[in-house]
Amino acid sequence: MSGGGELIVSQAVDPEIGPGQPHPDAGARSGRSGRRRSLWGESFARLIRMPAASISLAALVFMLLFSFVGPFLTGYTGDELNLPIANHIPTMDHPLGTDEYGRDVLTRLMLAGRISLTIGIASMLLSLLLGAVLGIIAGYYGGIVDSIIMRVADLLMSIPGLPLLIVMAAVLSELKVDPSSRIYIVMLLLSAIGWPSLARLIRGQVLSLREAPYMKAAEVLGLSAASRQFRHLLPNVMPLLIVVATLSTASGILSESALSFLGLGVVPPNASWGNMISAANNLIDFQQHWWLWVPPGVALLITIAAINVFGDRLRDVFDPRMRK
Amino acid sequence: MTGAAAVGEPVAQETVVLDATDVVKHFTSRGEGHGAAKQTVKAVDGVTLRIREGEMFGVVGESGSGKTTFGQSVLRMHEPTSGSVRFRGEEILGLRTRELRRLRPKMQYIFQDPFGALNPRLSVAAAIGEPMRAHGLASRNDERDRVAEVLEQCGMDADAMDRYPHEFSGGQRQRIVIARAMALRPEFVVADEPVSALDVSVQGQIVNLLTDLRDQQRTSFLFISHDLSVVEHMCTSVAIMYRGRIVEQGTRDQIFTDARHPYTQELLAAVPIADPHQRGRRRGRVVTREWDDPDAVRPELVDVGDGHLVAL
Amino acid sequence: MAAEEALTREDALVRVEELTVRFPVEGGHRTVVDDVSFEVHAGEVLGIVGESGSGKSITSLSLLNLVDDPGEIVSGRVLLDGADVLKMRGTALQRVRGAEIGMIFQEPMRSLNPVFTIGKQLIETIRAHEDVKPADAYDRSVDWLRRVGLPNPERVMRSYPHEMSGGMLQRAMIAVALCCRPRLLIADEPTTALDVTIQAQIIDLLLDLRDETGMAMLFITHDLGVIAEVADSVLVMYGGHVVERGDVFSLFDHPQHPYTDALLKARPMPGQRLDRLPTISDEVRRIAAAGVTA
Numbered sequence: 033m034s035g036g037g038e039l040i041v042s043q044a045v046d047p048e049i050g051p052g053q054p055h056p057d058a059g060a061r062s063g064r065s066g067r068r069r070s071l072w073g074e075s076f077a078r079l080i081r082m083p084a085a086s087i088s089l090a091a092l093v094f095m096l097l098f099s100f101v102g103p104f105l106t107g108y109t110g111d112e113l114n115l116p117i118a119n120h121i122p123t124m125d126h127p128l129g130t131d132e133y134g135r136d137v138l139t140r141l142m143l144a145g146r147i148s149l150t151i152g153i154a155s156m157l158l159s160l161l162l163g164a165v166l167g168i169i170a171g172y173y174g175g176i177v178d179s180i181i182m183r184v185a186d187l188l189m190s191i192p193g194l195p196l197l198i199v200m201a202a203v204l205s206e207l208k209v210d211p212s213s214r215i216y217i218v219m220l221l222l223s224a225i226g227w228p229s230l231a232r233l234i235r236g237q238v239l240s241l242r243e244a245p246y247m248k249a250a251e252v253l254g255l256s257a258a259s260r261q262f263r264h265l266l267p268n269v270m271p272l273l274i275v276v277a278t279l280s281t282a283s284g285i286l287s288e289s290a291l292s293f294l295g296l297g298v299v300p301p302n303a304s305w306g307n308m309i310s311a312a313n314n315l316i317d318f319q320q321h322w323w324l325w326v327p328p329g330v331a332l333l334i335t336i337a338a339i340n341v342f343g344d345r346l347r348d349v350f351d352p353r354m355r356k
Numbered sequence: 357m358t359g360a361a362a363v364g365e366p367v368a369q370e371t372v373v374l375d376a377t378d379v380v381k382h383f384t385s386r387g388e389g390h391g392a393a394k395q396t397v398k399a400v401d402g403v404t405l406r407i408r409e410g411e412m413f414g415v416v417g418e419s420g421s422g423k424t425t426f427g428q429s430v431l432r433m434h435e436p437t438s439g440s441v442r443f444r445g446e447e448i449l450g451l452r453t454r455e456l457r458r459l460r461p462k463m464q465y466i467f468q469d470p471f472g473a474l475n476p477r478l479s480v481a482a483a484i485g486e487p488m489r490a491h492g493l494a495s496r497n498d499e500r501d502r503v504a505e506v507l508e509q510c511g512m513d514a515d516a517m518d519r520y521p522h523e524f525s526g527g528q529r530q531r532i533v534i535a536r537a538m539a540l541r542p543e544f545v546v547a548d549e550p551v552s553a554l555d556v557s558v559q560g561q562i563v564n565l566l567t568d569l570r571d572q573q574r575t576s577f578l579f580i581s582h583d584l585s586v587v588e589h590m591c592t593s594v595a596i597m598y599r600g601r602i603v604e605q606g607t608r609d610q611i612f613t614d615a616r617h618p619y620t621q622e623l624l625a626a627v628p629i630a631d632p633h634q635r636g637r638r639r640g641r642v643v644t645r646e647w648d649d650p651d652a653v654r655p656e657l658v659d660v661g662d663g664h665l666v667a668l
Numbered sequence: 669m670a671a672e673e674a675l676t677r678e679d680a681l682v683r684v685e686e687l688t689v690r691f692p693v694e695g696g697h698r699t700v701v702d703d704v705s706f707e708v709h710a711g712e713v714l715g716i717v718g719e720s721g722s723g724k725s726i727t728s729l730s731l732l733n734l735v736d737d738p739g740e741i742v743s744g745r746v747l748l749d750g751a752d753v754l755k756m757r758g759t760a761l762q763r764v765r766g767a768e769i770g771m772i773f774q775e776p777m778r779s780l781n782p783v784f785t786i787g788k789q790l791i792e793t794i795r796a797h798e799d800v801k802p803a804d805a806y807d808r809s810v811d812w813l814r815r816v817g818l819p820n821p822e823r824v825m826r827s828y829p830h831e832m833s834g835g836m837l838q839r840a841m842i843a844v845a846l847c848c849r850p851r852l853l854i855a856d857e858p859t860t861a862l863d864v865t866i867q868a869q870i871i872d873l874l875l876d877l878r879d880e881t882g883m884a885m886l887f888i889t890h891d892l893g894v895i896a897e898v899a900d901s902v903l904v905m906y907g908g909h910v911v912e913r914g915d916v917f918s919l920f921d922h923p924q925h926p927y928t929d930a931l932l933k934a935r936p937m938p939g940q941r942l943d944r945l946p947t948i949s950d951e952v953r954r955i956a957a958a959g960v961t962a
Contacts, residue, residue: 254460628893
């Protein structure tokens with residue numbers, strides 16, 4: 033057993049076990065035994081096992097279905113005027129009652145959800161795209177490119193978001209833009225406000241990852257700059273991107289709601305959760321017709337809370353595990 | 357003064373794989389606060405050595421000696437401030453990016469930290485296969501076979517291919533790092549403390565692996581380490597670095613049996629001896645380093661016989 | 669047998685009995701420390717040697733009941749003066765940590781608080797355990813810094829961890845660990861991250877302090893060379909249990925267990941120029957993992 037020079041080139045048995053790593057029995061030579069799973073698959077599996085994550089995910093799925101599929105199931109279009117039963121308290125026919133024009137509130141709530149969610153997600157995607165591309169370029173190349181991008185971002189960030197949005201929206205009202213196009217314009221405005229903080233976060237991540245030994249390795253191995261940025265760096269930025277994207281969706285939805293509440297975002301006859309809540313501005317509606325403004329508030333609450341909880345759990349899943 | 361004589365007999369130019377002359381690397385940083393002077397760190401302050409084909413050349417030093425910076429400068433991972441580095445006679449310091457990339461497969465680097473050197477989001481197959489494809493050593497069809505081949509050569513099972521770095525232990529990861537470098541069939545490899553992050557008991561495996569690869573492929577190694585026992589075992593020529601310069605250089609025998617410079621002697625005396633009967637040998641010694649005067653001009657290397665160079 | 673037990677019970681400063689620690693993993697638990705027992709006597713240096721993952725660090729953390737979630741100490745006792753540390757809470761436990769048992773770690777940069785000066789951390793530690801005036805605490809701190817070989821101790825008092833080198837920080841950490849005069853110092857790989865010349869100095873320092881204060885030491889490392897320099901008795905661990913134990917001379921001269929033997933041979937000795945370095949075979953690891961104790 034103890035002769036000098038036992039040649040073991042082919043057995044890589046290292047008992048470097050920490051908690052969570054498999055104990056290498058003699059003979060286990062290539063890491064954890066078991067099914068191969070992609071990195072994303074593993075993360076997802078771990079995520080689902082967390083109760084907070086699965087509950088919030090379920091809530092989100094529910095809200096999505098509610099908003100996009102629901103309207104087909106209620107039997108109303110949400111536009112039908114029915115003045116005789118205007119402002120009617122909830123009944124079997126109208127589970128959430130009717131509004132000032134006799135329209136079914138439940139259906140309008142669902143349609144409003146469509147708009148609010150679409151705006152939130154779309155503006156998130158836009159600002160993510162803008163923020164990610166600019167952030168990676170700024171972080172990777174540094175120098176004057178970085179300075180320019182960051183100064184523009186700083187400029188936009190130093191202007192308070194909501195007042196800026198309000199001003200821009202008010203200008204749009206003056207220009208008498210038609211209500212349907214307003215939705216798209218609101219989306220664009222939100223993205224323009226949203227991308228700087230994303231870009232900053234991503235740039236920071238890129239700056240620190242850029243110096244990692246494995247990035248230097250990629251350079252020594254003679255890989256091209258494009259490959260280094262997109263095959264090597266980007267996948268490591270993705271976890272942060274995903275978490276940030278999730279959380280900024282919530283912010284987008286809230287911003288839209290605030291704008292619409294003020295009458296500057298989505299305007300009637302289109303419904304959004306924000307402008308439905310503005311019923312609370314009217315004293316009579318506030319005191320006597322609670323079904324007009326409480327449901328959209330609850331819908332917003334559930335959606336935002338679910339997004340935030342899910343985003344938090346996503347962060348947990350990605351951060352400590354991937355670090356090692 | 358040059359290292360050519362350091363290895364004994366006159367060296368035919370064609371068997372010298374790496375020829376570094378007076379390599380200097382300074383790092384300047386803007387001073388802290390207003391008006392403070394720029395600070396220059398002379399990480400590498402004029403290092404000259406030559407490595408022949410199939411040779412294992414050891415560079416020993418502690419933190420701050422500049423050995424890692426030197427190893428990285430030689431591969432242009434840092435751009436040297438001045439000096440010359442020739443690979444098989446070709447000067448590489450002036451090369452443009454495209455030409456340098458052509459040379460990359462021939463000159464590789466093994467990292468000290470096996471945990472940081474592998475991209476956590478790339479599978480082992482991708483990490484090893486992509487560079488092979490990029491340099492034409494494998495095609496899309498045979499990439500997996502080639503990767504399997506190289507893994508087995510480095511003592512890993514082929515089914516490690518589809519796994520990710522975090523599933524492996526430090527020693528296994530180091531094998532993957534070595535496999536990734538050796539897959540390109542380099543002629544010259546800078547191994548920067550390849551075993552320092554590993555348990556002593558596992559170091560032997562990696563050391564043996566490197567020796568085997570050297571024997572099989574006639575690769576030359578610049579073996580950077582702070583561990584004299586490993587260096588003594590593996591390297592035929594050794595240079596000792598202290599604060600950016602070589603203070604002693606020679607063959608293994610010259611350094612280990614006839615160390616002249618006080619720093620070399622200090623290093624040798626500091627190595628723990630695995631024999632309790634010999635303990636207490638050095639208890640109570642105080643280290644003074646009077647020879648290290650930060651203000652004085654540092655002495656040049658002098659040949660004390662047979663190419664044994666000492667800076668005194 | 670009873671008489672022998674009585675004797676050892678009196679001598680032992682710390683007695684660990686049947687310590688078992690486990691961590692949850694996917695699909696169950698992994699036992700990281702498996703039924704480990706040993707003693708440390710006053711003034712003695714007990715070396716625990718093992719590879720990464722052998723459980724040596726967790727064992728040492730258990731002595732101070734520092735094993736964090738999700739790990740749990742499933743069974744066993746850690747007896748200090750007859751009282752079980754694992755059952756202590758609150759002030760009693762706090763007293764043990766620092767005043768009775770001190771600990772230093774591998775990475776001094778990570779164990780000292782980066783936002784406090786060295787002086788503040790020292791003074792805080794002293795005053796946490798003893799009722800002394802700030803001025804006295806300051807003097808004692810300076811004194812300890814001098815004792816651990818730091819030049820210009822007053823300056824060090826005002827310095828932050830990031831301003832100091834690895835070796836200096838490790839000395840400072842030793843000062844913090846010893847300033848309340850614990851009877852036992854646990855040193856978990858204290859020199860592994862340091863340059864070899866600094867390592868030698870730190871080892872010398874620890875041995876000198878042991879001679880001066882009579883404290884016991886639990887020295888954990890994966891390097892047998894360091895064990896040979898430092899330890900009086902040795903425990904060899906693998907896979908969570910003790911594979912061999914004995915006094916340092918017997919262990920090195922006549923290792924009983926094949927794993928110990930392989931571990932000894934794995935280290936290149938100065939002057940040895942082998943063709944290949946010996947490695948530890950699967951066979952030996954299997955035997956060690958099976959828990960056969962020599």
